[in-house]
Amino acid sequence: MMRRKYTWGNFAIGVVITLFTIVCLLPMVLTAVVSITNETAIMKNGYSFFPEEVSFYAYQLIFSTGSSVMRGYVISIFVTVAGTIGGIVITGLAGYTLSNKNVEYRGALGMYFFIPMVFGAGIVPWYLICSALHLRDNIFALIVPNLLFNTFNLFLVRNFMSGLPDSLRESATIDGANDITIAFKIYFPLAVPVLATVGLFYALGYWNDWWNAIMLVDDKKLYPVQYLLLQLKSQISMLRDLQYVSGARTQAPPTESLKMATSIITVGPIVLLYPFLQRYYVNGLVVGSVKG
Amino acid sequence: MSKEQDTAAVSCKRKKTGFIKDVVKNKFSYLIALPAIIYTFLFSYMAYPYLALAFQNYDYRNNTIWDILFHGNWVGLDNFNFFFKSQNAFRVTFNTLYLNILFILAGTFVSILLALFLSELRCKWFMKTTQSIMLFPNYISWVMVSYILLSLFSTEYGLVNSFLRILGQDTVNWYATPGVWPAILVFMRIWKGAGMNAIIFLASITSIDLALYEAAAIDGANRAQMMRKVTLPLIMPTIIIMTLLSLGKIMYGDFGMIYALVGDNGMLYSTTDIIDTYVFRALRQVGDVSQSTAIGLFQSVIGFIMVFGSNWLARKFYPDGALF
Numbered sequence: 001m002m003r004r005k006y007t008w009g010n011f012a013i014g015v016v017i018t019l020f021t022i023v024c025l026l027p028m029v030l031t032a033v034v035s036i037t038n039e040t041a042i043m044k045n046g047y048s049f050f051p052e053e054v055s056f057y058a059y060q061l062i063f064s065t066g067s068s069v070m071r072g073y074v075i076s077i078f079v080t081v082a083g084t085i086g087g088i089v090i091t092g093l094a095g096y097t098l099s100n101k102n103v104e105y106r107g108a109l110g111m112y113f114f115i116p117m118v119f120g121a122g123i124v125p126w127y128l129i130c131s132a133l134h135l136r137d138n139i140f141a142l143i144v145p146n147l148l149f150n151t152f153n154l155f156l157v158r159n160f161m162s163g164l165p166d167s168l169r170e171s172a173t174i175d176g177a178n179d180i181t182i183a184f185k186i187y188f189p190l191a192v193p194v195l196a197t198v199g200l201f202y203a204l205g206y207w208n209d210w211w212n213a214i215m216l217v218d219d220k221k222l223y224p225v226q227y228l229l230l231q232l233k234s235q236i237s238m239l240r241d242l243q244y245v246s247g248a249r250t251q252a253p254p255t256e257s258l259k260m261a262t263s264i265i266t267v268g269p270i271v272l273l274y275p276f277l278q279r280y281y282v283n284g285l286v287v288g289s290v291k292g
Numbered sequence: 293m294s295k296e297q298d299t300a301a302v303s304c305k306r307k308k309t310g311f312i313k314d315v316v317k318n319k320f321s322y323l324i325a326l327p328a329i330i331y332t333f334l335f336s337y338m339a340y341p342y343l344a345l346a347f348q349n350y351d352y353r354n355n356t357i358w359d360i361l362f363h364g365n366w367v368g369l370d371n372f373n374f375f376f377k378s379q380n381a382f383r384v385t386f387n388t389l390y391l392n393i394l395f396i397l398a399g400t401f402v403s404i405l406l407a408l409f410l411s412e413l414r415c416k417w418f419m420k421t422t423q424s425i426m427l428f429p430n431y432i433s434w435v436m437v438s439y440i441l442l443s444l445f446s447t448e449y450g451l452v453n454s455f456l457r458i459l460g461q462d463t464v465n466w467y468a469t470p471g472v473w474p475a476i477l478v479f480m481r482i483w484k485g486a487g488m489n490a491i492i493f494l495a496s497i498t499s500i501d502l503a504l505y506e507a508a509a510i511d512g513a514n515r516a517q518m519m520r521k522v523t524l525p526l527i528m529p530t531i532i533i534m535t536l537l538s539l540g541k542i543m544y545g546d547f548g549m550i551y552a553l554v555g556d557n558g559m560l561y562s563t564t565d566i567i568d569t570y571v572f573r574a575l576r577q578v579g580d581v582s583q584s585t586a587i588g589l590f591q592s593v594i595g596f597i598m599v600f601g602s603n604w605l606a607r608k609f610y611p612d613g614a615l616f
Contacts, residue, residue: 009515013409014418020406021422024429024487027440030451034443046449094328097321104314109325116336119596122588123568124575125342129335132355149331179320208433211548215576230435230552233442256449263439270431277431278424285488286495 028267035059035260042256058261069262072225077269079142079224080206087202090149092195095157096183101166110158113151123215130216141216142224147205153198156284160194161187197284200277207269229262346371346586371586380570388545388566391477396538398478402486404531407493408519426487434552437480441553445476470563473554477564480553489534496530497523529610536609540602543595547572567591 030049034042038053045052062069094113098106126145135141164187172182188195213227223231270277315322341357348364375381406426413419429437444451445466453463466472500523508518545566554564556573567587574584 010412010414013412014415017406017409017413017418017422020487021425024483025425027443027483028428030443031439042449046454047443047446047451048454090327090331093324097325100318100321103318103321104309105311109329113328113332116332118599120336120592121339121343122585122592123571124345124581124585124588125339126335127575128342128581129338132357133334145335149328151332154328179318183320183324204431208435210433210435210552214551226433226435230438230555233438233555259439260443263436266436267432274424278427281431282427282488282491286492 031260032264035257035264037257039255039257047256055257058257061258062261062265068220068223069225069228069265071221072223072228073265075139075142075222076207076224076226076266079139080203080269083143083147083206084199084203086143086148087150087153088195088199091153091157091198091202092188092191095154095161095191096187098154098158099161099164099187100179101169102179110155113154117151127215136216137219137222139222142209142212142222143206145212145216147202147209147212150198150201150205153201156198156287157191157194159287161191164190193280194284196276197280200273200281201284203273204270204277204281207266225262225266229266232259232262343585343589345582346589348582350581350585367582371582372590375583375587375590380565383562384565384567384570387563388568389542391474391545391564391566392538392542394474394478395481396535396542399482399485399489400531400535402482403489404493404527406486406490407497407527408523410490410494411497411523412515423487423491427491428487429484430488432484434484434546434548437484437549438552438555441476441480467557468559470560473560473563477549477553481549492534493527493530496527500526532609533606536602536606540599541595542598543591544568 030047033049033051034047035058036054036056037048037051038055039057041048041052061067064070097103098110098113100106103109130136130141130145133144135145168186168190169182172186177185208226210224210227210230213222213224214230217223217227309317338357341361344361344364347366347368348360349367349370351363351365354360354363410419410423413422442450445453447453447463447465447467450466452466456463466476504522504526505518508522513521545568547566547568550564550566550569551572554560554569556577568591571584571587571591574580574587
C-alpha cells in the first residue's frame, strides 16, 4: 500500500466521519436513557441525556408476567425463527435448481421468478389471495405472506452456486453420485456463507415486519412486538392494561419511558446478531449491489 | 442477471430436449424447486386475474376469482376516472415522485461523500468501529426510527423543542407542520440508509487498482485531485447503476417508512401522503376494493415502464450493469 502523509485534510476527514458516527448513535442513546428515566423527571425536563432520577419501572412492567409486550416478543421470536428456517430452505433448494447446469429449462425458470419482480399486481390482489387462503388472524398470516420467499435472495443463492466450479459436479457424477448426493453433500455445504446471508435477510425482515400484522391480523393476542410498538405510540389504554396486569396501580403510568423501553427491547436481538450481520449481511448486500 | 442471458444464448445453440423429458431426467432438481414455484404462483401469478377488479365495481359476494371474472359488475374505466379527477391523484403521485427524487439525490450525495472519506482513512480500528456503528440504523425497523423521531421532534418533550426553549424561541408543533416534513423524511432516510450505501460505494472504491493512484502521485496530483480525477470517474458506473435502479422504483413509495413515521396523521398528508399509504387507507380504512386495485394497477404500469426505461438507460451507459 502506498504511503501517504498525515495532513490536516486527513484529520478533517476523521472528524467528519466521527461526527456522522455520533449522529448515528446518539438518538439510540437518548432512547435508552429516556427508557430508564423516572416519569416525573421526563414530565419536568422533557427527554434528556442526563436523567434526574433513574427508574427501571418501565422494564419491570414489560417483563411482568402476562404483559402484552412480552407476548408480542415471544410471537416475534417464533415467527422470525420459523420464517427464517422456511425461507432458507425454500430459497436454497430452488437456488440449487437454478444453478444446476443439467437442468435445461433453468433460464425459463429464472424468468418465471423474475417477471413478478418487475410487474406486481399491487396490494389488493395480494390481500384477497391471503384471505382466500385463510391467512387471516392466525400465526401463519404472520409467517407465510410476503416474507417467506424472496426472489432477490433466490438470485443471490443462484449466482453463488453458479460461481462454484463445474468440475465439482462432473467429478462427483463420474464417481457415481446422483443429483441428491451432489446437492446435499457438495453444493449446500459449500453454499453455507450465502445461505447465512439470505438467512439474515429473512431474519431481519421478519423481526422488523409489521406489514403482515397491520394487513392480515385483527386479533390483538397475535400482534408481533413491532406492531405493538407502532400502536403504543398512540395508545394509552395498553399502558393501563400493562399496569393492571402487574398489579401496580398506585404509580402514574410511565407512558414515555415505557414507550422508549419497549422500543429498546425490540433492538435487543439485532445487537445479539451484530457480529453475524457484519460478516454476512454486509457482504451479501455488497455482492448483490455491485456486480463483478 | 446478465449470466442468465449468456446461458440462454448457449442453450439456444444446442438442441433443446423437451420439457417433460428434462423434468424426468432431473426429477430431484425440479422437485426441490417446487415450493418456490408454488409460492410464486400463488402470491404473484394468481394475483394478475384479480386486476380485473380495477375495471369493476366490487361486489362482496364475489369471493372467488371465477365469480370476479364472470359475474363481475364491469364499469370500464370509472375507477380510474374517479381517481384522476380527485385532487388526491395529483397529490399522492407528486409526493411519491418528489420524495423519492429527494431521497435519491440527497442519499446518493451523502453516501458517496461518506464512502470517499472512509476510503481515505488508514487507521484500521477507527475504520472498523465507525463502519460498524454507521450500519446500525440500517438494521432497525422504521417503527423504532419513529420513536427516535419522536424523541427529537415531540412537541412536549422532544429534544429540538427543549433546545428552542433554552434559546428562548417559541416551540414548534412539528407533527402539525407539513412544510418541514420532506426535510425531516430526507434526514431520517439518510440517517438510516447512508451508512449502508456508503459501504457499497466503498467496496467499489477499494476495487480500484492502486497503481492508478501511484501514477497520479508521480504526476504530482494531490489527494483532492485524485478523488476527483481518479476515484469519482471510476466509481461512476456503480453510481449510475445504483441511481438507475432506484429510478426504476420511483413510483413505489416506502410504505414502511412513511406509515411508521407519519401514521394516520391527516395534518401531514399534504406533503407526506404517497400512493402506497393512500392505497392502504383506501383498502383497510375505507374498504374501497375496486378503487384501490385501480390505483395499484396505475402504479404498477408506470412502475413497469420506469423499470424498463431505466434498464434501457443502464444498458446504454454501462452494458454490464443492466438488470436484464
